[in-house]
Amino acid sequence: MSLNSEDPNYYAHIYNESDSANKKIRILDSTLREGEQHPGVSFSVKQRIQIAWMLDSFGVDQIEISPVVSPDHAEATRTIIRQGLRADILAHVRAIKSDVDVAISCGATWVATYMGISDIHLSAKLKITREQAKIRALEVVDYIKSHGLKARFTMEDASRTDPVFLVDMCREINRLGIERISIPDTVGIMRPTGMHNLVKMVRESIDVSKSSIDVHCHNDIGLALANALAGCDAGADQIHTTIDGLGERTGIPTLAETAVALMLIYKSSNDLRLHMLKDLSRTISQYTGVEVPASKPVVGDSAYKHKAGTHLAAILRNPSAYEILEPKTVGNRRKIVFGELAGKNGAAYLLSMLGLETSGHEAETLARGLKQLRMGDILELYLDEKLEKKILNDTAPKIN
Numbered sequence: 001m002s003l004n005s006e007d008p009n010y011y012a013h014i015y016n017e018s019d020s021a022n023k024k025i026r027i028l029d030s031t032l033r034e035g036e037q038h039p040g041v042s043f044s045v046k047q048r049i050q051i052a053w054m055l056d057s058f059g060v061d062q063i064e065i066s067p068v069v070s071p072d073h074a075e076a077t078r079t080i081i082r083q084g085l086r087a088d089i090l091a092h093v094r095a096i097k098s099d100v101d102v103a104i105s106c107g108a109t110w111v112a113t114y115m116g117i118s119d120i121h122l123s124a125k126l127k128i129t130r131e132q133a134k135i136r137a138l139e140v141v142d143y144i145k146s147h148g149l150k151a152r153f154t155m156e157d158a159s160r161t162d163p164v165f166l167v168d169m170c171r172e173i174n175r176l177g178i179e180r181i182s183i184p185d186t187v188g189i190m191r192p193t194g195m196h197n198l199v200k201m202v203r204e205s206i207d208v209s210k211s212s213i214d215v216h217c218h219n220d221i222g223l224a225l226a227n228a229l230a231g232c233d234a235g236a237d238q239i240h241t242t243i244d245g246l247g248e249r250t251g252i253p254t255l256a257e258t259a260v261a262l263m264l265i266y267k268s269s270n271d272l273r274l275h276m277l278k279d280l281s282r283t284i285s286q287y288t289g290v291e292v293p294a295s296k297p298v299v300g301d302s303a304y305k306h307k308a309g310t311h312l313a314a315i316l317r318n319p320s321a322y323e324i325l326e327p328k329t330v331g332n333r334r335k336i337v338f339g340e341l342a343g344k345n346g347a348a349y350l351l352s353m354l355g356l357e358t359s360g361h362e363a364e365t366l367a368r369g370l371k372q373l374r375m376g377d378i379l380e381l382y383l384d385e386k387l388e389k390k391i392l393n394d395t396a397p398k399i400n
């Protein structure tokens, strides 16, 4: 990647450069599986098919769906697999042969199985010993492989599993030639350095020419994406996301934030149609009724709003002063907010928009008025391309 010193983000990109920059980090989207585990979320078969098409056209590498939840889910899985999308479609099932059979009956070519292997999951959920878990896991992977299918095995609750047992499981499964191993932080308890250490340990204990590593990080403390990226710095090459981060409890990294982080600051060579991001979020929100907070990065309504007078003054001359990318790159829009913080520059701009004479004195009077009204924000305006041009050319009010 060649850096351009004219780019306002130039120095940041230099700080961000690292060994893992420029390598491709893939995206698996699990809106149809983990996303449906979010309280209140349940898609219709038609919606699931449509979501799969949208994700595929956006450019994710893999799409995960669970066929075992209900006959409806099996039908959606079967239909989506038949569409012949570019992305791999993974049938996500428990590490049980009868679940694998359901995946096979849907025509799956990729099967992702999971098993909770921490002591708490073994005792509270599966009620089996470590030894029994290992036997079951190996049998199931063997079963999937004997059908000539591609496979992923998820070491559920990996971050709370005895490292000796975790490494042993990863080694044995890697030996069977599994394509991918998922290392999840199921309860969202890791910090980035911890996730780095965890993935590094797994990577160093397996033959990485046989199995690649996925990271699946939960957002219980808001660190999901940071942790996932740290895992990739340590050798994982695929991050699990959902649209708007939907999932169990507080979910996993959002597709939008992950995609922008990968392309903008990791310089990962993905082929993603970023401009679809806002629409993807809007569509999912309509389907689920789960509202997207205005402050949500990338797709939120306030993600490109500018309010303080000092910010407005700069934005009106060059939006890069307070934006790391053009909002339209991600399908969002820039807005300027006039209110008590608008200041002299904002007021002058507002007057010029209304076709009124703009002198320093009038702008100051209006700015004072806006402050005294104490009405909060009185006006929000899209700063569209035409307006931007007008401003950036020569009509921007010049006030000193």
Ligand code: HCA
Binding pocket: 034, 037, 112, 113, 114, 154, 156, 157, 182, 183, 184, 185, 186, 187, 216, 218, 240, 248
């Ligand atoms: C679950 C567990 C899982 C699995 C992740 C994966 C987790 O909800 O059933 O298969 O990579 O968080 O551990 O989502």
Ligand code: CU
Binding pocket: 034, 184, 186, 216, 218, 247, 248, 252
């Ligand atoms: Cu999960």
